Amino acid sequence: MTTMSLPPVAKSFYTHCKKCETDRYHTVLAHPTNTTAKIKCEVCAKTSTWKAQSSAAAKKRAATEAAGRSPRARNSHKEQWNTLCGADVKAEEHDYNLKKKFEANTVLKHPKFGRGFIRSTQTDKIEVVFEDEVKMLMHNRS
Ligand SMILES: [Zn+2]
Incomplete structure (x- = not known):
């Protein structure tokens, strides 16, 4: 040993x-x-x-x-x-507006953060994968 x-x-x-x-x-x-x-x-x-x-x-x-x-x-x-929402991904872009209600697995266009993929949604929040980071945004605020 x-x-x-x-x-x-x-x-x-x-x-x-x-x-x-x-x-x-x-x-x-x-x-x-x-x-x-x-x-x-x-x-x-x-x-x-x-x-x-x-x-x-x-x-x-x-x-x-x-x-x-x-x-x-x-x-x-x-x-x-x-893979989710790069330039090659042909998906309808939804303009971001906090009053709108968004669905998961759709592509979002944000005026400041650019193109993002909505990974999941809650009643008033959406989790979006943007090019640089994942962000929680508000939605459905009517
Ligand atoms: Zn220690």
Whole structure:
């Protein structure tokens, strides 16, 4: 069995805190086994068990996710918008007016936000996918 080096007890150890959802300094409380350390977040005081082996993999995974998250999220939104109501989509455009009542799964034309796809409706609100973001707009206000 390989000997993994554990962070020393009573010292600060920088690792991911699940509760804070970011990397934090943790105080090392104890070494319950040869490959685990009981640690406490210095910010939220959450205690957790740090594993010498799996943590490296988890950290790598978190780093990969963080690196890819924002651009991919933006692209997928744009793709979704293009599919729903991009220039190639032949659908009747309904001019936005808050007094009108709109139906879900139709295309809306807003004077400020442009073309949008109505994803869902409530009594007085519609959820619209615009090119840059999803917005809640009022409708049916007669
Ligand atoms: Zn924390």
